[in-house]
Amino acid sequence: MKSNEKLQAMLIKNYVFFSMLVGIMAILLFVLFNFQLLKEMGESPDSKLKAQEIVRQDFQKIPSEGVELVQGWVEILDDHRQIVFVKGKKLDSITAYTEKDLNELFYDSKQNRYHASITPFETEEGRNYYCLVKIPKKNITSDLTFSNTYNGQYNVFWLLIIQTSLLFIILFSINVYLYSRWTSTKITNPLLQVARGIKDIADGHYRNRLNYKANYELQQIQASFNNLAERLEKAENEKKQLEESKQRMLVDLSHDLKTPITSIKGYVEALRNDLIKDEEKRKNVLNVIYTKTELVTGLIEDLFELTKLDSPDYPFAKELSDIAEFIRELAVEYYDAFEDKNFHFQFEIPSYEVKVPFNQILLYRSLSNILSNALAYNPEGTTVTLKLTEDDTKVHISIKDDGIGISNEIKEKVFDAFFRGDQSRKSDGGTGLGLTITKKIIEMHNGSIHLDSGNGYTHFQIALLK
Structure with a gap:
């Protein structure tokens, strides 16, 4: 529970309480001193033997x-x-x-x-x-003797003064100790926790959080510290994920390059050693070598493109253009390709201008990756729908097909570099970087991309700011 009492108010309240306690203690000691003084000096030893003292x-x-x-x-x-x-x-x-x-x-x-x-x-x-x-x-x-009563009473007075002073010092010390302990629980203990928390942060332990009850200012420190620790922990986790992603990407890249290059090497050695005599087979081998070379080239180009997009120095410029016309041109370009594979290609695009700032080259690359995947991985007879809509602040691009779909197990990974839906890592597949590049381009436009998929459909939804 958060306390709204400020530190200054708490210190003033504690000081007033401490002062009142010291005052009450001083009054009680004064009363005790007077009582003892009267008891020791108020009567002589023989006062209870005289008639005038006991008469009633x-x-x-x-x-x-x-x-x-x-x-x-x-x-x-x-x-x-x-x-x-x-x-x-x-x-x-x-x-x-x-x-x-x-x-x-x-x-x-x-x-x-x-x-x-x-x-x-x-x-x-x-x-x-x-x-x-x-x-x-x-x-x-x-006996008639010279009395030393005055000196005796003088000594008794100072003895009582000393006794009362010692008692006051003892009680005052106890009071100061209790006050300091009370104050330390309100101030020192939270500050010690803050110091330990800072040390944990310096040692790289970002999971620890402060948890104490204190006044408003110390609660603010606790909230700010925990927020900082949470952000550092998140950054550390993201850093670890990035390192793991880079490591995985290097492994995947090595595998994807090694497989076609090994095939190319084997075919070239066979040709060099004149192991293939038949002219028709030689042409087939040369076609395979060409295909493998194209695959390696595409992989390198995609990887280079992704590296450029990740660079903060990459020249990214947006121009206010008619995105409706842009989508129409994209649909016309892919129409024949869908027809050739017996796909049903449908599109819904506004007839009027829809002005949006975007980079035409990069957005074309982004959308074409999705359309190419729909064309490459779905069977004949699949219906693909391309739709453009808008609201007050955004435009929405929808690409949906009723093909094989993407399972929930791999849906969250399709935007990862080198990920392929079949997980087979076959050399005749894509580079595994297409949707990674797509997502990066959309994010560079300050937009968002969402995949909704299941058995029998795949639906990509893209939103761009106007």
Whole structure:
């Protein structure tokens, strides 16, 4: 299926898709970076142990896991400092606090066994409470040291920057690879096929064709390449056929010359050695020699004529003439010959002028070959019809007989050089070049010749441009 999408549109579409993919990837990495940054720098290690960090209006939802992990607990005091709720395992028996008791929880003394933090809060009903966190001192330490928090956070920030950048580079590389592979299937792969196809053409392999799915421009290249390959293959086949035809013609020519010359040589040797005593037989032998000589001469003349017609330098000139008068003269010339062999010769020729550009000498040779064949190879009583008709652009010459006909097996070969219908290659036949010359002459007139034949009829149809 041919694609109508142009290469430029495809590249723009791919680039937009690639850019959107890179943008989405950058946004996702930015979100991931911020999430990790907040996770690493947003809270201190002891934030989940302080009352102000874990206090909730709903007592049951207070996240006390961190406190309980170090064997501490959480107490909720009302505005009279009475304990109304405890979360975690309480290690003392205190149920209420005075203001002094609360203050003593924050004294740095050995008698104080707990680290404490307290924060007030208000519920949705507007009631005031205190959240108190108590952790045994033996489970945690509290030393006064110079903090290096800033430097730590600085290092964490740049570490996340490096990690995110590496992840971006990896994902970007994967994206570029996938984009290049995608693009290569659309452009590179077809171009590789074109390169291989050109190499095949250079190596003389014309049968291979390109077959790929691509954009409009590459499809045009494929169509043009396949058309070129088809034309080269056709030219190569025609060249091979021409070589085979030339080879066959040389073999046939050698055979056709050798047979009569051998006969002539034998008769001449017999005469030279005085082997033929009877005067009558000597005359018969001389007649045979003359006939064979005429046959060789005709063969050479036909071959010379065909060679001249094949030459591009052959002077071929057409003159605008009355072809109806030309056909009438041809019919008159052959009328007596047909009558002598008891043929029925009929013709239909317009009484008015039919002007057509043609070469009278060559067209006479062409038509006379067909009429001579009809006269030579058909039995007595055969009807031969010569007809001339015309239309707006062409004249049509028809030569038809109801003789022995030509079989379908050899009909396509009658225009080949040295072909004879009987395939006997007898030396007393024609040269086998007559219809080859006929076809060549018609083609030189930019015309066409067609043979329709079967058992009992032969019909040559010639068309010439006006």
